[in-house]
Amino acid sequence: MLFRGGVALELPLARSAVDRDYLARTRPELFDELWSEPTTRVLALFEGSVLLEAQSLKLLPVESVPSANYRVYLGRDSVGPIVLAVLNENAAKQLEPSAENWHHLRKTGAGLDDRDAGLFVQALALANWHANHQHCPRCGTPTLVEAGGWVRRCFKDDSEHYPRTDPAVIVAIVDEQDRILLGSQGAWENNRWSILAGFVEPGESLEAAVIREMFEEAGVVVDEPNYLGSQSWPFPYSLMLGFVARAKTTELRPDGEEIEKLRWFSREELAAEAPNLLLPNRISIARAIIELWFGGELVSALEQR
Numbered sequence: 001m002l003f004r005g006g007v008a009l010e011l012p013l014a015r016s017a018v019d020r021d022y023l024a025r026t027r028p029e030l031f032d033e034l035w036s037e038p039t040t041r042v043l044a045l046f047e048g049s050v051l052l053e054a055q056s057l058k059l060l061p062v063e064s065v066p067s068a069n070y071r072v073y074l075g076r077d078s079v080g081p082i083v084l085a086v087l088n089e090n091a092a093k094q095l096e097p098s099a100e101n102w103h104h105l106r107k108t109g110a111g112l113d114d115r116d117a118g119l120f121v122q123a124l125a126l127a128n129w130h131a132n133h134q135h136c137p138r139c140g141t142p143t144l145v146e147a148g149g150w151v152r153r154c155f156k157d158d159s160e161h162y163p164r165t166d167p168a169v170i171v172a173i174v175d176e177q178d179r180i181l182l183g184s185q186g187a188w189e190n191n192r193w194s195i196l197a198g199f200v201e202p203g204e205s206l207e208a209a210v211i212r213e214m215f216e217e218a219g220v221v222v223d224e225p226n227y228l229g230s231q232s233w234p235f236p237y238s239l240m241l242g243f244v245a246r247a248k249t250t251e252l253r254p255d256g257e258e259i260e261k262l263r264w265f266s267r268e269e270l271a272a273e274a275p276n277l278l279l280p281n282r283i284s285i286a287r288a289i290i291e292l293w294f295g296g297e298l299v300s301a302l303e304q305r
C-alpha cells in the first residue's frame with residue numbers, strides 16, 4: 001500500500017441499512033401486498049430530489065402519495081417495507097409545492113445516516129436507469145416495468161432488461177516524493193481540482209483501465225494499481241472504484257480535451273492552498289481518497305461558501 005498512516009477510507013455513499021429483500025420482487029401481487037401492510041412507507045423522488053424531515057428522508061404513508069410514473073420496491077428496514085415512487089411534475093407539486101423543499105443528493109448525502117444514504121443512492125441510480133431505458137434496445141418498443149421495478153420487459157420480443165451499473169476507475173497517482181497528482185477539467189469552474197477518473201471499457205480489467213486512463217488523461221505511466229474501495233455514484237448510474245497507483249514517470253501532458261491542467265501537490269502545498277481551491281464534494285470518493293493520502297481532513301474553498 002502506498003499510503004502511510006493506516007487511516008480507513010470512509011465513503012459517504014457506500015453505506016446501507018436496508019434489506020433489499022430481492023426474493024419478493026417477483027411475487028405477482030407484490031404491490032397489493034405492500035399497500036396492505038400498515039408499516040409500508042413511500043420515498044417520493046422528483047427529478048433526482050427527495051423531501052427531508054429534520055436530517056432524515058421523509059418517508060410517507062402510502063395514502064398520502066399521489067399517483068406515480070412507476071414504483072420500485074427498495075426493501076425493508078427495521079420498521080417495514082419501503083417503496084420508491086417516481087413522480088411527475090404535477091404529482092410532485094401536489095405533494096410539496098415549494099421547490100426549495102426538494103433536496104438533491106449532492107447537497108444532502110453526507111449528512112444522512114446509513115439507512116438514508118443507502119436508500120437515496122439506490123433510489124436515484126434506479127430512477128436514472130429507468131429514465132434512460134424506456135424503450136427496448138433490440139426493437140425500440142416502449143418497455144413495461146416489472147418485478148417490483150427491477151426489470152423492464154419488451155412485450156413485443158419478450159426480452160428482459162435489468163438495471164445497469166457503469167464501472168469507472170478513479171485513481172490517486174502518487175510519485176516517488178509522495179506527491180499526489182490533481183487535475184482540472186476545462187469544463188469545470190476555475191480552480192476546481194480532483195484526482196483523475198475514467199470509465200472501464202468493454203473487455204478491460206480494472207487494472208488495465210487504471211493504466212490506460214491515466215496515460216490518456218495525464219501522459220503519466222503508472223503501475224502497481226492498488227484497490228482502495230468503491231461507492232455508487234448515481235449520476236446517472238456509475239460505480240466508482242478507487243485505486244492508488246505509483247507514477248513511473250512524472251512529466252505531465254494534459255489530454256487537452258477532458259483535462260486542461262495537471263499538477264503535483266505535496267502535502268504541505270495542498271494544506272497551504274486548499275482554502276483557495278475547490279476540492280471535490282464531501283460525498284465523493286475523490287474527496288475521501290485525497291484525504292486518505294493527506295492523512296486527515298482538508299478544508300477547501302467549497303466548504304467556506
Ligand SMILES: [Zn+2]
Pocket residue numbers: 136137138139140141154155156157158159
Ligand atoms: Zn423489443
